[in-house]
Amino acid sequence: MKRTAFFTGVFIIVSLSLLPFLWFVNTSLKTPIEITSIPPVLLPSGTLASYRSAVEQYNLMHYVRNSIIVAGTTTVCTIMISIITGYAIARLRFKHKGLFMGSLLVVSMFPQISIAGPVWRILQQLGWLNSYQGLIIPYITLTLPLGVWILASFFKDLPPELEAAARIDGCSHFQTLFRIIVPLSAPGVFTAAILVFIYAWNEFFFALLIMTRQDFQTLPVGIALFQGQYTMPWGEIAAASTVSTLPLVLMVFIFQKRIISGLTSGAVKG
């Protein structure tokens, strides 16, 4: 009895989490008539027409390419900077460390609008509106706290004897960091990279401001702005949504342990 109640609870939670999205995936495989029919069609005809139309009429692959470029570059840059910043926080002494960490934390909490106007102006003056670097640079800034936080708490858990031994063997500071510490922290680096990538892949606010020209827009902007001539192109929106979400869902199922440890590190462990 208790067992049944428990598994019912699990079943309800899992269904509530998955069903709304599965319904949207289902919608992407329907014809326009199936999409608008009452009662709702539970088994779609499985047509890929919406996907074809999303690619041919709405330039879906364009958005995919922009998202890969922006999120990929952001991830690489943020992780490189997070490694060195996180290492300094975890292992080295310097003045005002508390202030530095506090400002990092605060940066990750500000609503985007509090910096949006000036960031837009700076990018305009640099001529970087509608350019990849114009979006990548704000993204690096916004994802830094996340990367630094995860990596610093990972570095702290490594035994300090490692560096002492490396120093005795004649390694310089940088050699110690990149030859000893970073390879040993591969799992932490990977966790941080997943989370940073997901953030950059999903971000909408700055992408909307900075990419006003269609050829530079990322997936979230595309999906938000899809417009039909007479009706809402639900099939195409659902198809593009599926394309942009499927990689993330796969990542979640494969790396769930890492993602959870990354999300809760710092927050709980301290």
Added chain:
Amino acid sequence: MRLTRAARENVFVASLLFPGLFFIVAFVFYPIIYSIYLSLHRIVLGLPSLGRPFIGLDNYLRLLEDRVALHSMINTLVFVFTTTFFEILCGLLIALVINRQFKGRGIARAAILVPWAIPTVVSSQMWRFIFNDNYGMLNYIFFGYSTHSYAAWLAHPSTAFAAIVIADVWKTSSFAGLLILAGLQLIPDELYRAARIDGASPWQQFRRITLPLIKPALLIALLFRTIDAFRVFDLVFVMTQGGPADSTNVLQFYGYKKIFTEGLMGYGSTISVLVFVISLVVSLVYIKTVGTRLFQNG
């Protein structure tokens, strides 16, 4: 000239900190100060001939009399309170159910993470489709074939607001759940065993053991969610555009409209500054309550 050991150490630290510091200063601190500067001027994008006259606190005085701004402020606060409340509640339920060894636990946890991973724009479109007035699933669940009673959920102020709350709770409860789960896992089993021996009922165990011991985790989840709910934008942009009749207008969306749609860079910046001040206060509370623990061993 050879540097002393201490000097070399300092050069090393500085070179490690420089890149991160550069980004934070150039793209966060400087823009915040710049926002304050802009808010003291009259600047209209698209009308450069007006120049950018210094007008003191005029923009702020105007903000005090702006009914839509006040409305957005209230909406934002109501949104923050309701979503955070339901997210912590659902998160707690999720955490209590998942905090057990059972077959398929890994898959269940991954499934719960899916709403968190979905881009907010996607989940917003998805809910907009479910709430659709002609063929949305919700109308069918409530009214079946009687299509004449179908409601336009997103076209009425109170239901539109409820819709964005539901969409947000669906998306972020799992995150709150994970934070609470991490707290639950720190409670040693012996406590429950001892309580059972003493004849404590499950409710008493929850009330006297679980709840007090997960208080720090609850607090962290609460603050994280508060701060994040305050930044709501994507949901409103996609689902309602702030309507109907400003019933779902929130500060981030209003500020965006003023600066980027209407081009009122000066006046819009007062909203940026207002939002900044509020979130700074919340963050400082956060750092005071849980942050000290994080800095101690730093």
